[in-house]
Amino acid sequence: MKKWSSIILFIMLFVTYASISYAQQPKATSxxxxxxxxxxxxxxxxxxxxxxxxxxxxxxxxxxxxxxxxxxxxxxxxxxxxxxxxxxxxxxxxxxxxxxxxxxxxxxxxxxxxxxxxxxxxxxxxxxxxxxxxxxxxxxxxxxxxxxxxxxxxxxxxxxxxxxxxxxxxxSDAHDFYTWFSYGKWYSRSDGITLGLMPVGNWIGPDATMGEISWSWGTVKDRFSNNSNWYNGDGMYEQYYCHVLGSPAISGEEWNLEPWRPKVGIIETMKQSCNPL
Incomplete structure (x- = not known):
């Protein structure tokens, strides 16, 4: 009889606990x-x-x-x-x-x-x-x-x-060029026109995400793509992508994007140290 009383008591306690636990759960909604x-x-x-x-x-x-x-x-x-x-x-x-x-x-x-x-x-x-x-x-x-x-x-x-x-x-609020760069400017060199960019912050390097690359590139396009020097945007993006991933975490070095360089694909651009010919 003692054994059955213990079993009944256990069942009652379990049911009570289960009821309390279920009552504490959220309603049936996704x-x-x-x-x-x-x-x-x-x-x-x-x-x-x-x-x-x-x-x-x-x-x-x-x-x-x-x-x-x-x-x-x-x-x-x-x-x-x-x-x-x-x-x-x-x-x-x-x-x-x-x-x-x-x-x-x-x-x-x-x-x-x-x-x-x-x-x-x-x-x-x-x-x-x-x-x-x-x-x-x-x-x-x-x-x-x-x-x-x-x-x-x-x-x-x-x-x-x-x-x-x-x-x-x-x-969403980082669509300001100066969130990502201290400056950007066009200038002529002996080999042709170039867009110089100076990155800031520690987002660059091999661990940079595609979210960061895509969004920061958007700020570059917004600021410079209406300039008459801008053409071959896809090729410039490949150079940009290469510079982002190939830079140390804190660069301090200017990136140069040249619209006259050919679009050869990201892998080939990286093989040529961001300067495809």
Whole structure:
């Protein structure tokens, strides 16, 4: 009889605990939180979505949108191993638009490019990098379906310590040339016309993201592409790309972009030290 009493008591305690635990879970909705990104005349609403059928796991993930000098940061927090290993950010454009993965020599680093309905770049985002409480990086895969971006990771390594956090830097307010360069100017040399650029900050080098490259290049185009010296924009971009990745973290050296140099492809441009012939 004592044995049965203990079993009944255990069942009652379990049911009570389960009821309390379930009551503390969010309602059956896929929308955990939402925020709005403002960029020029456009706005983009972003929502963190979780599986409606896994309530007890969606409670362990959160997203905050924070304003900063470059634009916005999406801060992701995964609080427990119970957190979903796949989560989705849904983006809704105020006037229509699309998202694509930025490419680096035909490969993506996970950076995102946001275009409005006129196919104009309105913001760019660095890749999401997840790290655990000890600063260890956690491999993350990204996939785009229409305007939803899905991130997948795993924590099979038992050495991973929660919480896991990650940030996505969105460049919406950094469309100022002087955020990226101290100066830019056209001048003539013996071999032809050149556009000289002096980069600032520690964003350059082999770890530069496609989000940073695309957005900073946009500021160069906005400032100089209406000049009569500007032509062969694709070839100039290849030189630009080469200079960004080939520079030390703090350069102090002027970059020279020559429109008269041929467009030969990024790989060949890099082989020729950014000066293709």
């Amino acid at each position: 929308d955990i939180t939402e925020n709005t990104i403002v960029t020029g005349n456009d706005s983009i609403q972003v929502k963190l979505a979780a599986d409606k059928n896994i309530l007890s796991r969606s409670a362990f993930i959160s997203m905050q949108l924070k304003k900063d000098s470059f634009g916005y940061k999406e801060v992701i927090t995964l609080n427990s191993r119970m957190a979903l290993k796949r989560f989705t950010l849904e983006y809704q454009f105020s006037h229509g638009g699309k998202i694509s993965l930025a490419k680096k020599a035909d490969k993506t680093d996970g950076s995102l490019l946001f275009f409005n309905n006129n196919n104009e770049l309105i913001t760019a985002a660095n890749p999401l990098i997840l790290t655990d409480a000890n600063g260890n990086k956690i491999p993350t895969a990204v996939n785009i379906n229409n305007n939803t971006v899905t991130y997948t990771y795993n924590d099979y390594d038992k050495k991973i310590v929660y919480p896991i956090t990650g940030e996505i830097q969105l460049f």
